[in-house]
Amino acid sequence: AQKITQTQPGMFVQEKEAVTLDCTYDTSDPSYGLFWYKQPSSGEMIFLIYQGSYDQQNATEGRYSLNFQKARKSANLVISASQLGDSAMYFCAYYRTGGFKTIFGAGTRLFVKA
Amino acid sequence: KAGVTQTPRYLIKTRGQQVTLSCSPISGHRSVSWYQQTPGQGLQFLFEYFSETQRNKGNFPGRFSGRQFSNSRSEMNVSTLELGDSALYLCASSLEGGPSSGYTFGSGTRLTVV
Secondary structure, three states: OOOHHHHOOOEEEEEEOOOOEEEEEEEEOOEEEEEEEEEOOOOEEEEEEEEEOOOOOEEEEEOOOEEEOOOEEEEEEEEOOOOOHEEEEEEEEEEEEOOOOOOEEEOOEEEEEE | OOOEEEEEEEEEEEOOEEEEEEEEOOOOOEEEEEEEEOOOEEEEEEEEOOOOEEEEEEOOOOEEEEEEOOOEEEEEEEEOOOOHHEEEEEEEEEEEOOOOHHHEEEEOOEEEEO
């Protein structure tokens, strides 16, 4: 069975600095996708970035980039120039192509300090 | 465009009762997924529907059921409520249920069982 691991329960970062949130996964599926979502205190899940297992380049979306290392089965999220509004829970998620099911990691709570 | 709408936002029920939660996906989206989020278990997949058919189901007891209507709106039902069913229930919609089309989450229904 697939497994997603986020080893950092909480992280602190100074405003305007970059931060990396770790995510590793365990799978034998040949085709899959990896997501990162942000969940503010309001509860809504906000899609940040997606990486397909066959994508050759790392995904980027504005201040978010995904450091995808397929051989090491890691998909770390990098947030550049942190802002106070980035304080939230961040979830890494795995999707097996054709599985119609997304598995989420335990999440990392990010605190951005002024 | 309107987002994913979940109703009600908050609900308080008594143990043993049943409850029905509703999710209206983004117009044109045919896939609806449901998740349960608790502090102890995190985000867990409940089920996924596409064109009124359940395509996958998570590891939940039969007390949890769902359905999707021809207009893609979905409902989930929990019968014989237990205290442990207290959670945030999130619904997500997408065009076809795959990562290439992205997922949009609703704000959730917070269920409290007393």
